[in-house]
Amino acid sequence: MTESKSAVTPPVGQALNDIVKRVSETRFTLRSDDFAEARTAHSALTAELNDYVLPRINRSRTPFLIAVGGSTGAGKSTLVNSLVGRNVSPAGVRRPTTGNPVVIFNPADAKFFESEHYLPDLPRSTDPQSSMPGVVLIADENIEPGTAILDCPDIDSISETNRALSHRVLLSADLWLFVTTANRYADAAPWALLKTAAARSTSVAIVLDRVPPEANREVRHHLSSLLSEAGLANSPIFSVAELELEDGLLPHAAIYPIRSWISQVGTEGTSLERIRNRTLTGAIAALPARVSELADFAETQEQAHITLAGSLEKSFRSAQSGLAEVFSDGRVLHGEVNARWQDFVGTGQLFRGLEPTMARMRDRISAAVTGKHDAATPLHVAILRSAAVSLREQAIDVVDEVNAEWRNTAAGAALIEDQPELRTVGAGLEDAVKTAVSTWSDEVNALVRDIGQGKKSKARILSFGVAGVCAVVEYAAFWDPQRAHDAGQSTRQGAGVALNLAETIFGADEAAGLIASIRQRFLDAAVGIVADCRTPFDNALRLSAVPARQAGALRASGERLEVAL
Known part of the structure; x- marks a missing residue:
């Protein structure tokens, strides 16, 4: 399968490469008031560029990535195992169950998931039970070639690392299969991410798990209303009733509509490319605002460094000029x-x-x-x-x-x-x-x-x-x-x-x-x-030096992309 290049024109590609360069050069060395927020924004933008955008504009072929995400205990891993047809991702009562992202793909696509292409900074493992942090890679012939399923860590995990990793993995995917339950679908944590998906035009399907039959209609109606308000009115909703598991898997009939829909998306080139291009185009269109936000953070860093250097200079200049009087x-x-x-x-x-x-x-x-x-x-x-x-x-x-x-x-x-x-x-x-x-x-x-x-x-x-x-x-x-x-x-x-x-x-x-x-x-x-x-203070400022005019360079790169779009 060859990926269409229509989503990215040459000017857009050049602007994107400039953004990547500017973002990679940006440093947050001073712990200003917004330091933690700045580092989070920088890390998230860097990850999305490297994990999602660049592979799709610089490579002729990438698998269609379907990320299965959701809250703790929503049944993500059970759904993934049921879709694959065997237990490939840990599922159970222990929380959080999924600490590492588990990627299930056809052996023909193994090369893409090598470290230099996907989540490059994370170690690789083939053991789903491994306690070591990293990406778990599972090759399975039952997955359609050109398609991969990602079982993400819980979006509301008690582990901050897991939450950040879940967000990152979701943003690396072409399509989100978002799992929630009948009694938790209105929780704040899922909707914060779903609004992110809407803002970047990410294609989303909702799996409503463990739905009592008598509540199915009412819950689906309310969920549809919430999706419309969030800008996701076209997102399909799949309901899975609360059923006894068979060898740890959902019955075939319960997940057939989801499996059939995924298979249809993966095999119909037009549908797949439409979803892929829609998500990629939306993600790129959202970049100028995110780069502008990062530039604001970078400007705060510059001003913080200038303030510290200025007060240092003023104090020592005053002290030295006052020595003549003393x-x-x-x-x-x-x-x-x-x-x-x-x-x-x-x-x-x-x-x-x-x-x-x-x-x-x-x-x-x-x-x-x-x-x-x-x-x-x-x-x-x-x-x-x-x-x-x-x-x-x-x-x-x-x-x-x-x-x-x-x-x-x-x-x-x-x-x-x-x-x-x-x-x-x-x-x-x-x-x-x-x-x-x-x-x-x-x-x-x-x-x-x-x-x-x-x-x-x-x-x-x-x-x-x-x-x-x-x-x-x-x-x-x-x-x-x-x-x-x-x-x-x-x-x-x-x-x-x-x-x-x-x-x-x-x-x-x-x-x-x-x-x-x-x-x-x-x-x-x-x-x-x-x-x-003064030397220790000068050394401290030198070691925490902020690259000159990084805020301006970021803004210029974001504006260049906006013009190209």
């Missing part, structure tokens, strides 16, 4: 640093309003570095400790801020939940800060010593002592009158004295240049430390 507005000089500074310069004369001469100040500092009273080292240590604490706080604050921002979104909260390294600063922060501050201190020392090689400043530096001079310029480096709007009086006075001392030692211009240089060196180190705290 390390020049005098806050590093508060507390212990000011106490050590007052000890260093002598608070008695300084804060009684007397202006000590530079000579007297020099004598005091000189005495400190010659061992009479070493105040330079405690001051130096206090400055480095305070600078390290402030730097550490800035790193922790920006990580906490990004955490708070990301936790306000479903996607960000999921990333933080999955990656503990995003929750706090890295374990290496402490060592990195110590190394950066120590390196900066060494650079200050080297700069002072280098300047001390010149004749102009050498004598003064030797007079004050290198350690004392380093402490003075380090103190001055963390003060900028342009930024220190809220500094206390003692900090302002102390910074003024430090600047005067530096100018006395180096000259006004060289002191200003030196202080600006060592301040910038510290800021550069601080920026590097804070930037390193």
